[in-house]
Amino acid sequence: MTELTLTNNLLLKMTSLFWKSMDWLYPPRCCNCDRRGFVLCNECYAEIEPLSKNLCLKCGYPIHSRSGLCEDCRISPPPYTQMRAWASHSGPVQKAIQALKYKRNLALGMTLAMPLVELVNNSGWQIDIVVPIPLSRTRMRTRGYNQAELISRYLAASLNIQHSTNKVKRIRNTSTQIDMDVNKRFTNLLDAFYANPATLKKKNILVIDDVITTGATMQNCTKALLKAGAENIYCMSVARAILRHEKRHKGLASNSALQSL
Numbered sequence: 467m468t469e470l471t472l473t474n475n476l477l478l479k480m481t482s483l484f485w486k487s488m489d490w491l492y493p494p495r496c497c498n499c500d501r502r503g504f505v506l507c508n509e510c511y512a513e514i515e516p517l518s519k520n521l522c523l524k525c526g527y528p529i530h531s532r533s534g535l536c537e538d539c540r541i542s543p544p545p546y547t548q549m550r551a552w553a554s555h556s557g558p559v560q561k562a563i564q565a566l567k568y569k570r571n572l573a574l575g576m577t578l579a580m581p582l583v584e585l586v587n588n589s590g591w592q593i594d595i596v597v598p599i600p601l602s603r604t605r606m607r608t609r610g611y612n613q614a615e616l617i618s619r620y621l622a623a624s625l626n627i628q629h630s631t632n633k634v635k636r637i638r639n640t641s642t643q644i645d646m647d648v649n650k651r652f653t654n655l656l657d658a659f660y661a662n663p664a665t666l667k668k669k670n671i672l673v674i675d676d677v678i679t680t681g682a683t684m685q686n687c688t689k690a691l692l693k694a695g696a697e698n699i700y701c702m703s704v705a706r707a708i709l710r711h712e713k714r715h716k717g718l719a720s721n722s723a724l725q726s727l
């Protein structure tokens with residue numbers, strides 16, 4: 467058994483034991499329906515519809531054809547190799563991410579990482595290092611933790627892949643993107659990331675975030691990693707905001723997702 471396997475096995479056991487003890491001491495409530503005994507109960511979990519059919523081969527956005535690329539990827543191919551998300555940013559997933567992010571319901575990091583393990587295992591991606599999208603220092607100071615890291619750390623341990631939080635950094639504080647349109651988000655994030663070339667040459671990197679909204683964060687982080695010499699960048703999130711093609715693709719749009727961003 468390698469040192470990495472031993473460390474990851476230990477981390478998984480410790481994490482599981484820690485949350486079991488916490489559940490015993492402070493019985494949790496479901497983040498969606500308030501049912502006692504679960505951070506996300508089975509009924510609410512079953513309501514979640516994974517994004518699995520008719521996805522753009524590049525960015526994973528729902529499209530109408532069985533295979534191919536979405537209009538955005540055809541017109542302007544993104545720099546990453548592939549991007550995927552588990553589910554639409556609505557319903558119980560949205561509630562779970564809000565609880566993880568703003569209500570310090572940290573146990574949800576492990577719960578939300580579990581479906582991503584399966585997604586990566588089915589992707590065929592060869593990954594050397596898993597990294598979370600970093601928070602700015604200011605945001606880290608106010609929140610105290612990076613929600614993406616809570617997910618990526620458990621995911622990397624489950625996949626037995628190296629995890630790192632120092633390969634890529636946010637080098638300037640970007641304005642909050644809640645009320646920005648797509649173009650402003652891309653401009654806001656230009657050169658917001660720096661990746662250290664010392665340990666990234668020819669590496670395949672999996673970047674993890676909690677939510678992908680316009681994809682601007684993932685694209686700019688990818689650019690920094692490629693600039694540092696990384697080979698392939700794969701992007702993955704728990705949730706994906708379904709915002710584009712709202713008029714043409716009825717049923718895919720979620721106004722609640724847009725309003726909550």
Ligand SMILES: [Zn+2]
Pocket residue numbers: 496497498499500501506507508509510511
């Ligand atoms: Zn529930």
Ligand SMILES: [Zn+2]
Pocket residue numbers: 522523524525526527535536537538539540
């Ligand atoms: Zn696409």
